[in-house]
Amino acid sequence: MPGRLREHLRNALGSLPPGPIAVALSGGLDSSVLLHLLGSLPEARARGLRAIHVDHGLHADSGQWSARCAQTCADCDVPLTVLRTEVERAGHGLEAAARRARFAALRAALEDDEIVAFAHHRDDQAETVLLKLLRGAGPEGLGAMRTLRRLGNFLAWRPLLGISRSLLRSYADAQRLNWISDPSNADTLIDRNFLRIDILPRLRARWPDADASIVQSASWVRAAADFIEAESARALARVQGLDPNTLRYRDWLELPEALRDPVLRRWLRSIDLPEPNQYQVAELVRQLAEAGEDKLPCIRWPGAELRRYRALVHALRPLHVPTA
Structure with missing residues (x-):
């Protein structure tokens, strides 16, 4: 032994x-x-x-x-x-x-x-x-x-x-x-x-x-997760804007559902912002899919917020407005 x-x-x-x-x-x-x-x-x-x-x-x-x-x-x-x-x-x-x-x-x-x-x-x-x-x-x-x-x-x-x-x-x-x-x-x-x-x-x-x-079973899931991770890197290169803090939201929404979440998380990690929970991701998808072009949807979670303007989603750190 x-x-x-x-x-x-x-x-x-x-x-x-x-x-x-x-x-x-x-x-x-x-x-x-x-x-x-x-x-x-x-x-x-x-x-x-x-x-x-x-x-x-x-x-x-x-x-x-x-x-x-x-x-x-x-x-x-x-x-x-x-x-x-x-x-x-x-x-x-x-x-x-x-x-x-x-x-x-x-x-x-x-x-x-x-x-x-x-x-x-x-x-x-x-x-x-x-x-x-x-x-x-x-x-x-x-x-x-x-x-x-x-x-x-x-x-x-x-x-x-x-x-x-x-x-x-x-x-x-x-x-x-x-x-x-x-x-x-x-x-x-x-x-x-x-x-x-x-x-x-x-x-x-x-x-x-x-x-x-x-x-x-975990080893099989690990293999699938590693494949998704590699695919998400390639997908992010296709949907990220010229400014690293932006994402072309229509291209992102058109990704297979299995890739949307990992691409979003990879993007946020790459710009050093915290990741949302699954409910916030679902709300982001809903707002981007349903909001008219004249709307400016925004979703926030601790340490980050995403705002849509025209064809791009912008990732920002929340502004701290000083109190009087």
Whole structure:
């Protein structure tokens, strides 16, 4: 079993672009196993291997967790960088806010094109698909996590997406690894924990291959989402105005329905504006299709507004009118 996991990681390393690797180390079971596996591979060490632990300061024992991570890295002879960050809680769920803070800290600390290895595994992928499904996600969301994805100035690498958590646990036990157990992982008020603790075990009892089947379906959706993404890039080139902040609305409306939404979102991302929700997109389509030529339809959402003038839709940041 250890040999199987090492061979899996060795093959995954062979498909990576050049660059040093930083393991995102929480100190939990999964990331501790990933660090131990990569530390055992000369191919990984030859690239330059380190670990990064982000201390959010959210738990009373977070300082002890950092110390445990330092001991884990010392045992593996891998250098550790500890990043301390504050989580902005106002207006957001704590889990999402912590994720944003974590990625912001990583971006600031990483070298360009450094590869960050995350320990998400097959069970995590199945949870992600179910969460996205319950939240009404489209193909991009239902395709779940990619094995390799650029996130700003670094590459996010998830080499364990095809490996079950039970196999990682068996490896950790065989190697006598120590890891941190975060008590928040038992809180079923958190959606992901509820799925992992209450729902997925019941699915597996009825369908033993539930995780593998869910992840297989996600891989098909991922392929479709990647195709749509490529097509949306070509379609945007056809409908964008000479001014990057404009869109030829008639050409956009004539796109296949499956392309309208991704083209709109790609356009807004390209000009650094926030994306609308699905209801706002539907309202935009309705207004553009129904409003007469003498009308100036406008739709707004936090951080952006779209206005039609003649043949173009203009994307703008909302004006802030000072109060007297």
